[in-house]
Amino acid sequence: MLEQSLFYRTKKFILILSIAFAFVYGLLPLLTDSxxxxxxxSLFLExxxxxxxxxxxxxxxxxIESEQYLRTVL
Amino acid sequence: xxxxxxxxxxxxxxxxxxxxxxxxxxAIWLGFSIILVCIIAYFNFGPRDEFVDxxxxxxxxxxxxxAKVPFKSITWYKALDDKLKLKGSNSEFGxxxxxxxxxxxxxxxxxxxxxxxxxxxxxALNAKAMPKYEEAxxxxxxxxxxxxxxxxxxxxxxFKDDALNxxxxxxxxxxxxxxxxxxxxKKKTENKPYNFLPTLLGLCLFFALILGAGIHLMGQRFxxxxxxxxxxxxxxxxxxxxxxxxxxxxxxxxxxAWGIILGMIIANTVGTPKWVLPSCQVEFFIKxxxxxxxxxxxxxxxxxxxxxxxxxxxxxTPIVLICTYIFGQKxxxxxxxxxxxxxxxxxxxxxTSAAIAVASACRAKKEExxxxxGMSLVFTAIMMIALPAFIKAVGIPExxxxxxxxxxxxxxxxxxxxxxxxxxxxxYVAATIKMIQNVMIGVTAFCxxxxxxxxxxxxxxxxxxxxxxxxxxxKFVLGFLAASIIFSLIDSNMGKDMGTALLDQxxxxxxxxxxxxxxxxxxxAAIGLSTNFRELSKYFKGGKPVILYVCGQxxxxxxxxxxxxxxxxxxxxxxxxxx
Numbered sequence: 001m002l003e004q005s006l007f008y009r010t011k012k013f014i015l016i017l018s019i020a021f022a023f024v025y026g027l028l029p030l031l032t033d034s035x036x037x038x039x040x041x042s043l044f045l046e047x048x049x050x051x052x053x054x055x056x057x058x059x060x061x062x063x064i065e066s067e068q069y070l071r072t073v074l
Numbered sequence: 075x076x077x078x079x080x081x082x083x084x085x086x087x088x089x090x091x092x093x094x095x096x097x098x099x100x101a102i103w104l105g106f107s108i109i110l111v112c113i114i115a116y117f118n119f120g121p122r123d124e125f126v127d128x129x130x131x132x133x134x135x136x137x138x139x140x141a142k143v144p145f146k147s148i149t150w151y152k153a154l155d156d157k158l159k160l161k162g163s164n165s166e167f168g169x170x171x172x173x174x175x176x177x178x179x180x181x182x183x184x185x186x187x188x189x190x191x192x193x194x195x196x197x198a199l200n201a202k203a204m205p206k207y208e209e210a211x212x213x214x215x216x217x218x219x220x221x222x223x224x225x226x227x228x229x230x231x232x233f234k235d236d237a238l239n240x241x242x243x244x245x246x247x248x249x250x251x252x253x254x255x256x257x258x259x260k261k262k263t264e265n266k267p268y269n270f271l272p273t274l275l276g277l278c279l280f281f282a283l284i285l286g287a288g289i290h291l292m293g294q295r296f297x298x299x300x301x302x303x304x305x306x307x308x309x310x311x312x313x314x315x316x317x318x319x320x321x322x323x324x325x326x327x328x329x330x331a332w333g334i335i336l337g338m339i340i341a342n343t344v345g346t347p348k349w350v351l352p353s354c355q356v357e358f359f360i361k362x363x364x365x366x367x368x369x370x371x372x373x374x375x376x377x378x379x380x381x382x383x384x385x386x387x388x389x390x391t392p393i394v395l396i397c398t399y400i401f402g403q404k405x406x407x408x409x410x411x412x413x414x415x416x417x418x419x420x421x422x423x424x425x426t427s428a429a430i431a432v433a434s435a436c437r438a439k440k441e442e443x444x445x446x447x448g449m450s451l452v453f454t455a456i457m458m459i460a461l462p463a464f465i466k467a468v469g470i471p472e473x474x475x476x477x478x479x480x481x482x483x484x485x486x487x488x489x490x491x492x493x494x495x496x497x498x499x500x501x502y503v504a505a506t507i508k509m510i511q512n513v514m515i516g517v518t519a520f521c522x523x524x525x526x527x528x529x530x531x532x533x534x535x536x537x538x539x540x541x542x543x544x545x546x547x548x549k550f551v552l553g554f555l556a557a558s559i560i561f562s563l564i565d566s567n568m569g570k571d572m573g574t575a576l577l578d579q580x581x582x583x584x585x586x587x588x589x590x591x592x593x594x595x596x597x598x599a600a601i602g603l604s605t606n607f608r609e610l611s612k613y614f615k616g617g618k619p620v621i622l623y624v625c626g627q628x629x630x631x632x633x634x635x636x637x638x639x640x641x642x643x644x645x646x647x648x649x650x651x652x653x
Binding site for chain 2: 006009010012013016017020024025028029032037038041042044045046048049050051052053054055056057058059060062063064065066067068069070071072073074
């Protein structure tokens with residue numbers, strides 16, 4: 001019973017992980033390719049190397065750039 | 075956050091031994107130890123003297139040019155470029171810290187790329203990028219020649235001919251754009267081989283030791299913590315790996331989100347092993363991370379774009395936060411005040427970092443933090459695409475559009491992406507507004523902690539004395555604020571150039587930030603590993619959190635746009651014109 005339970009839990013783990021991976025690495029790329037604006041944003045992010053997941057200003061290079069530009073012009 | 079929803083409120087008596095036994099204080103000591111090491115390494119053993127000399131030379135050149143030329147000349151800009159090259163993080167200590175805190179990097183189709191890049195691969199990438207760099211370099215040189223000719227023409231008339239001056243300024247602007255493009259292209263030809271596996275092992279050991287020491291002082295066992303910590307670190311590393319994939323990043327699913335997802339999948343399927351749970355010290359990781367984050371909250375940044383930035387970021391934000399909280403309490407009747415305030419802060423201030431700070435300040439449940447961040451990620455991914463598209467479609471000017479996005483899109487990375495997608499000036503304004511909002515975290519966390527301690531947590535009909543307020547107050551918030559005040563003072567006393575080169579680009583970006591990122595990644599992995607999905611799903615009932623977020627964000631969008639328009643176009647149009 002314990003073995004079955006572990007087997008069942010492991011099966012559930014693999015299934016849910018597979019669904020998560022399929023969503024992020026399967027569906028989202030499909031979605032990106034299906035809509036022009038998403039595709040353009042994807043190419044743009046690859047070209048500029050901006051990371052949208054970064055949450056604080058010290059993690060984002062473009063903030064330093066922006067600060068320096070404004071310091072120069074203002 | 076609450077360790078246990080059934081925990082009885084502290085008896086309120088402070089003891090001296092709390093200083094080396096209580097989690098809040100240990101987080102402060104650990105955070106400040108890292109800060110101190112970075113400050114000593116950069117200020118005492120860093121290239122400070124070399125920088126002083128080079129800044130003096132560059133500043134003298136710029137002063138001489140400004141006295142001679144009525145606009146920023148080529149020589150002025152070259153001196154600026156020399157100053158910008160000076161970064162504390164390029165010192166030996168900076169390279170050492172950067173190497174040993176590296177997390178798995180970006181990848182597109184091969185996850186191994188995030189850990190290992192061979193010399194052959196690096197050379198192939200560099201060779202591929204070289205033609206574009208050479209093209210960009212040629213354009214930059216051509217633009218520089220044209221700018222030189224135009225400036226010399228203006229100089230021949232002693233800079234008294236406005237038409238020649240304007241022509242020179244225009245050519246110099248073209249050169250600067252081409253120069254930046256060449257710089258960006260050059261970076262893509264400088265790929266180096268790497269192997270992060272040994273350094274990740276070393277970092278895991280380092281964290282296990284320093285965190286384990288803290289756990290031991292708190293009265294828990296060192297070895298069981300270290301044993302379980304390897305799993306938490308592994309999950310955080312895998313989260314960095316999964317979040318480094320390009321499509322995952324585009325939709326905002328980074329290391330923090332993957333830490334929660336992976337951890338929750340494990341916890342709710344095979345089950346988090348019992349020997350790992352003592353290492354899921356969510357609060358300890360987060361509080362230490364927050365003390366380190368305090369060092370990045372520099373109050374001098376508030377004036378980066380002048381008064382308009384202050385009004386958009388520091389006037390609208392608290393109004394939206396308070397109105398959303400009141401709406402949540404009085405209209406939606408949110409069952410949890412802590413969930414309400416975390417969502418309100420997350421949406422109005424700056425997303426994940428604000429949610430973390432406020433959740434800790436009001437002792438929210440980790441499920442509440444997870445929910446708030448999850449919603450923020452979803453709406454951020456949508457707004458990052460929708461807002462620039464809408465701004466372009468209706469013809470909103472770049473500066474206004476940038477200010478709007480900066481004040482409303484939650485994460486700084488997404489703001490930079492959305493701003494850059496719209497245009498260069500939009501990015502400059504958006505990113506700066508977001509930075510100013512980021513600085514609000516300290517004040518927000520402190521105010522929420524005070525409000526919660528004095529009003530929310532007190533028993534009905536019972537007055538709260540000063541000592542009780544002190545005892546209940548989350549002490550790590552003081553460490554967070556102290557780090558912020560100390561660094562802000564250092565920054566303002568060092569002057570702009572040295573402050574940027576040694577503090578911002580040294581101690582912070584080349585030191586405390588690297589550790590802070592890992593502490594937060596570890597905390598999210600730990601949250602995931604200790605979260606029961608059924609507990610989390612309870613908070614979705616009725617959809618109130620989503621309604622709260624949508625209503626609050628709608629108010630945020632309207633108020634930010636109005637304030638941005640008033641400040642940038644009615645009150646300070648000259649700032650907008652200069653940008």
